[in-house]
Amino acid sequence: MIGTSPTVTHLYAQAILQAAQRRGITLSDDITRQVVPGQRVPLAVQDRLWEEYCQAVDDPLAGLEIGLALQVGHLDSAGMLLVSCDTLREGLEALVEYAPVVGDGGEFSISEDADWISLCYRPEYRVRVAERVDAVMASLVRLAGWATGEAFRPEILLLAHPSRGDGVSYRERLGMPVVFDADCNCLQCHRDQGDLPLIQANSALRDHLRQLADHTLESVGHQSLSGQVSRLVREHPNWGKERVASELAVSGRHLNRLLADEGLSFKVLRERELHRLATELLQAGQTVVVVSERLGFSEEAAFARAFRRWEGVSPARYRSGLSSGE
Incomplete structure (x- = not known):
C-alpha cells in the first residue's frame, strides 16, 4: 500500500476487546479508546491490543480461542461477502481478493490442483505472530464450517510456528490434524469441497457487498491487483488479457504471474466478471443480442454457450424466466 498507514477494521479489533470481556480482563483505556466504531484502527494500535491481551491471559492458545469465537460480522463487508457467495470455492476466492478490507498485516493466496485446494496465509506483522496466525486460521475453519452448514471437512492445517502448549488441543478444537513448524500457514481440503454450496448464498447481496468492499479498498488506498483487473474487465468487457495488462503497465505474461501470486488467473477473473455482467444486464431487461455485443462476444452463439x-x-431462457417470475 502506497501513501497510507496500515489499518484494520474496528470490527476485528473489537473481537479482541470482546474476548477480554469474556475473560474478565480490563485492557488499558489509552488503547481501547482508540477503537472507535466506524473508524479504521491503526495496525500499531492492533499490535498493542494483541500484546496486552496475550500478556493478560497468559494462555498459549489465546489466539486459537479468539479465532474460534470470531463471527462473520467481525470481518466487516468481506465476511458477509464471503458467506453470500454461491460456493465455498467462490467464497475463498473472494477472501483472497478482499482480505485487506479486514486489515493489513497479512496476505492470502489460494491454489488448486487435481486433488487439493490450499488456502495459505503469509503474516507481515511482527507482534504476537503465532497467536495471530492461530486466530486467522482458526477463524477460517470456523466460518467455512458455518457457511456450509457444517458440511466443510478440511483435511489438514499447516502452521509455520511451533506448537503452543499441547498440540493435541489444536486437533481437538479444530477437528483435524495440525502440523507445526511447516514451510507455510496453509489450510488444505479435498478439491470437491470447493463445490459445497453456502447456506447464505445470495447473488444480489453478494454483488452489492462487492461494491461496498471495492469502495472500502479504494478509500484506504489498497486495491489488489485482482481487484484492478476485475474493475477493468467490468468497464471494458471486450478487452483481452494483453489490453488489460497494457493498462496496468505490465506484459500479459507478467500479469498472469502476478495474479498467480494471489492464487487467481486472468481467465478466472474475466469469466467471473462477464458472468456477473451478463446476469445484471439480462435482469435489467436488455436483450440477448445487446448483452452479447456489450460483453464483446463475436457472435450470439458463443455468448449462449458461455x-x-x-x-x-440459455440466456434466452434465463431472461424468459425473469419475466415469468420463475
Missing part, C-alpha cells in the same frame, strides 16, 4: 456454462440454461 452463459449456459455459467447458469446451466
Whole structure:
C-alpha cells in the first residue's frame, strides 16, 4: 500500500476487546479508546491490543480461542461477502481478493490442483505472530464450517510456528490434524469441497457487498491487483488479457504471474466478471443480442454457450424466466 498507514477494521479489533470481556480482563483505556466504531484502527494500535491481551491471559492458545469465537460480522463487508457467495470455492476466492478490507498485516493466496485446494496465509506483522496466525486460521475453519452448514471437512492445517502448549488441543478444537513448524500457514481440503454450496448464498447481496468492499479498498488506498483487473474487465468487457495488462503497465505474461501470486488467473477473473455482467444486464431487461455485443462476444452463439456454462440454461431462457417470475 502506497501513501497510507496500515489499518484494520474496528470490527476485528473489537473481537479482541470482546474476548477480554469474556475473560474478565480490563485492557488499558489509552488503547481501547482508540477503537472507535466506524473508524479504521491503526495496525500499531492492533499490535498493542494483541500484546496486552496475550500478556493478560497468559494462555498459549489465546489466539486459537479468539479465532474460534470470531463471527462473520467481525470481518466487516468481506465476511458477509464471503458467506453470500454461491460456493465455498467462490467464497475463498473472494477472501483472497478482499482480505485487506479486514486489515493489513497479512496476505492470502489460494491454489488448486487435481486433488487439493490450499488456502495459505503469509503474516507481515511482527507482534504476537503465532497467536495471530492461530486466530486467522482458526477463524477460517470456523466460518467455512458455518457457511456450509457444517458440511466443510478440511483435511489438514499447516502452521509455520511451533506448537503452543499441547498440540493435541489444536486437533481437538479444530477437528483435524495440525502440523507445526511447516514451510507455510496453509489450510488444505479435498478439491470437491470447493463445490459445497453456502447456506447464505445470495447473488444480489453478494454483488452489492462487492461494491461496498471495492469502495472500502479504494478509500484506504489498497486495491489488489485482482481487484484492478476485475474493475477493468467490468468497464471494458471486450478487452483481452494483453489490453488489460497494457493498462496496468505490465506484459500479459507478467500479469498472469502476478495474479498467480494471489492464487487467481486472468481467465478466472474475466469469466467471473462477464458472468456477473451478463446476469445484471439480462435482469435489467436488455436483450440477448445487446448483452452479447456489450460483453464483446463475436457472435450470439458463443455468448449462449458461455452463459449456459455459467447458469446451466440459455440466456434466452434465463431472461424468459425473469419475466415469468420463475
